[in-house]
Amino acid sequence: MPHNILKLRALNRATLGRQMLLHRAKLPIPAAIERLVGLQAQLASAPYVGLWTRLQNFQREDLAALIEQRVVVKATMMRATLHLCTADDYVRFRATLAPVLQGAASSIMKDRGEFDLQKVLAAAQKFIGETPRTFAEISEMLTALLPDVDVGAMRYSVRTHLPLVQVPIAGGWSYSNKPAFTLAEPWIGRTIDQKDYLPELVRRYLTAFGPASVTDAQTWLGMKLKDTFEKLRPELIVYRDEGRRELFDLPGMELPAEDVPAPVRFLPEYDNLLLSHSNRKRIVADEYRAKVYLPGLRVAATILVDGFVRGAWKIEKAKTATALLIEPFEKLTKKDRAALTEEGEQLVRFVEPHAKSFEVKFNESL
8 A cells, every 4th residue: 555645734634623613513412422532621611622623512501411421420530641532432432441540550659668568559549439538638638548658659549459439519510629539430331341442542532533653643642552553553544744654544534625714713721632642743743842732740721723732821810701712923914813803702702601791802912
């Protein structure tokens, strides 16, 4: 099979299309979340903004209802980070992700002393039961259990080894600032599937983020995938990027033309579009990486202009007034500023629906 070369803009447009960022999709919320293989959810508001920017007529109340109904859950998933995913996907993929989660715990524990892991997990499982517990409460219990052991290491082991979901609260962004967790199986009402779904996870990744390399997929998932790709190779399409890296894709996936217009879009903090490739040039230019990937493992909320990150944004509140501040990384055209203003006015009303006044401002330093 010939190795077709995909240029940077072709990769950009392909990824945007699969991420529902070329056109807002008309999909049920659970279907959209599964298409994205979950949404990064360290911040409670981020998945809401991420879906708003991708779906037609998205209403925050609709997602909140699905969380309350336990159709959608927040749990530790890819890269051992919090994700919002469907309960179906959590049940399907949690056991497959166990090596990722346990590996993350091992890397934390190796320099923090040894302890009886099974004793810790058994105590935590009994303590949590079906009662939501904050990690402050879990930490207090663990300290009483093993007072001479690093409580942070024990706490992280519980988070990564036990299947837990974060329990929502009514109102706000549906999650508390002091989150409580409970055991996943009683909460969802189903047993976690123990089958190995790694090949399916790779296919789902390519559907959401492809065409992509093995190292791209490994960056997204947090585990080695070379053998899995080799087993899947006969059923995959192979391209190469301009640096001659192999890029894999599923047959039949659309590759939009490089000149397809890409509307301005606002991405929330930690959006997976910015975290799911080892080579991120398809979305973020090298000269802007330090402005996007911030100290403390933070990832900025960003704007897309012509499909690429061209600035950051944040919400500023003062009494009853709310402003969306856009900080461009480069000079914007009048047309782009107008498009960002129009889109930003809708976003600020979505994020702060009860504010009495709204505005979109630009940092004028450029």
